[in-house]
Amino acid sequence: MNSSTLFYLLISILIISFIIDKILDSLNAKHFNDKIPAELADVYNELEYKKSQEYKKTNEKFSNFTATFSIILTLVFFFANGFKYVDNFARSFTDNSIFVALIFFGIIMLGSDILTTPFSYYKTFVIEEKFGFNKSTIKIFWLDKLKGWLMSIFIGGAILAIIILFYEKTGENFWIYAWFLVAIFSLFINMFYAKLIVPLFNKQTPLEDGELKFAIEKYASSVGFKLNNIFVIDGSKRSTKANAYFSGFGSQKRITLFDTLINNLNTNEIVAVLAHEVGHYKRKHILFNLASSLLLTGLTLFILSLFINSPLLSEALGVSTPSFHIGLIAFGILYSPISEITGLFMNYMSRKFEYQADNFAKETFASKPLISSLKKLSKNSLSNLTPHPAYVFMHYSHPTLLQRVKNLGS
Structure with a gap:
């Protein structure tokens, strides 16, 4: 050639x-x-x-x-x-x-x-x-x-x-x-x-104590998923679209929720989305x-x-x-x-x-x-x-x- x-x-x-x-x-x-x-x-x-x-x-x-x-x-x-x-x-x-x-x-x-x-x-x-x-x-x-x-x-x-x-x-x-x-x-x-x-690019803050955090921690405990880091990201500064994701390994693993997700879904729905993310990890x-x-x-x-x-x-x-x-x-x-x-x-x-x-x-x-x-x-x-x-x-x-x-x- x-x-x-x-x-x-x-x-x-x-x-x-x-x-x-x-x-x-x-x-x-x-x-x-x-x-x-x-x-x-x-x-x-x-x-x-x-x-x-x-x-x-x-x-x-x-x-x-x-x-x-x-x-x-x-x-x-x-x-x-x-x-x-x-x-x-x-x-x-x-x-x-x-x-x-x-x-x-x-x-x-x-x-x-x-x-x-x-x-x-x-x-x-x-x-x-x-x-x-x-x-x-x-x-x-x-x-x-x-x-x-x-x-x-x-x-x-x-x-x-x-x-x-x-x-x-x-x-x-x-x-x-x-x-x-x-x-x-x-x-x-x-x-x-x-x-x-x-x-x-974004501001991340720990999820405040309350109904949602308690529900997430309760679910994580029920499936043997050790989770110390739950954060909320200000996705609403760019878009109304919502998301959630899992990142890291070991002590560095964390769940990140878009604030738009929290605003659009109820507690059970958010826990269900997180259960899906935990499923990927498990x-x-x-x-x-x-x-x-x-x-x-x-x-x-x-x-x-x-x-x-x-x-x-x-x-x-x-x-x-x-x-x-x-x-x-x-x-x-x-x-x-x-x-x-x-x-x-x-x-x-x-x-x-x-x-x-x-x-x-x-x-x-x-x-x-x-x-x-x-x-x-x-x-x-x-x-x-x-x-x-x-x-x-x-x-x-x-x-x-x-x-x-x-x-x-x-």
């Missing part, structure tokens, strides 16, 4: 991926007007259902526009030898390969973010605002952007620099050291995400997901080590000087079909785990409050109650609301 053939293979992968996504979106959109299943008839009244349909259609049109803009921009960048010009620009500052890579990716990421920020702004302050979800302010929006940039520079940049250093020092065996680095970082983030990352789903992620990362890095030395990857993108960062771009595109397949497997396992966690909540607490909480959360987020099965198979990490309600009621 020569560089020209590889170039058009990369282009083909990008275009085919775009077409498949748009076909799935189109299939899903055809179900927007379907009649609500009898089991979910109490989720929306007629006016609310019309609002949810409008929300889905608005988002679908917006998604089609942004995706089309993105693929056109990407193709123009490829055919105009954009990677070559950015690489030359980075090399005009330094000969150090690590600094060249950092400048290169910095320019690519900053340019991409500048071009997509107007879409993000429109999504937040026009679409989400129109349907009553947005609670963010312009100040919060730009502060989030700035914090995200800084995290990408310091954390992402540091990891990239160390991996390139491993590559230069150990050659084709760099993937072993890179895998170890990513594993340590992943474990660290899983342990301390709530303490180190979340406070940069059934070892968190450990499975972490182990699977690390194994897939190791596989990806190993395959990368087999190809990264080939100058063909750089030549395919129009860059005459072979380098790790250019090879990484080409490899990322070539690997994307494999990534899609592993993603399908992980989504399948995730949906299976959701059933197991639901069953755990049903067996150790009750099914009715979990069903009512799921329906309320779907209603409050104007969720799609009738998605196309192919779209669910490809994209959903959770079963549909109808599937979960049927399972809980069985």
Whole structure:
């Protein structure tokens, strides 16, 4: 295979991926007007259902526009030898390969973010605002952007620099050291995400003593789940949508409730949601997901080590000087079909785990409050109650609301 053939293979992968996504979106959109299943008839009244349909259609049109803009921009960048010009620009500052890579990716990421920020702004302050979800302010929006940039520079940049250093020092065996680095970082983030990352964006406060805390502690004790940390996060500063999640291990594990969840659900419903989260912990789903992620990362890095030395990857993108960062771009595109397949497997396992966690909540607490909480959360987020099965198979990490309600009621 020569560089020209590889170039058009990369282009083909990008275009085919775009077409498949748009076909799935189109299939899903055809179900927007379907009649609500009898089991979910109490989720929306007629006016609310019309609002949810409008929300889905608005988002679908917006998604089609942004995706089309993105693929056109990407193709123009490829055919105009954009990677070559950015690489030359980075090399005009330094000969150090690590600094060249950092400048290169910095320019690519900053340019991409500048071009997509107007879409993000429109999504937040026009679409989400129109349907009553947005609670963010312009100040919060730009502060989030700035914090995200800084995290990408310091954390992402540091990891990239160390991996390139491993590559230069150990050659084709760099993937072993890179895998170890990513594993340590992943474990660290899983342990301390709530303490180190979340406070940069949200305020967390311990759940106050009262009926809810007592009910949660009583349930946790009944299933042998030691829980000392229950926090409330101010999700309402950005959106009316509600959530709850479990994080950490051992003494660092904690349950975090969005204040919007507390405002929208009653005590039994909140305990049922937490019972579901405890089910994930008890059934070892968190450990499975972490182990699977690390194994897939190791596989990806190993395959990368087999190809990264080939100058063909750089030549395919129009860059005459072979380098790790250019090879990484080409490899990322070539690997994307494999990534899609592993993603399908992980989504399948995730949906299976959701059933197991639901069953755990049903067996150790009750099914009715979990069903009512799921329906309320779907209603409050104007969720799609009738998605196309192919779209669910490809994209959903959770079963549909109808599937979960049927399972809980069985």
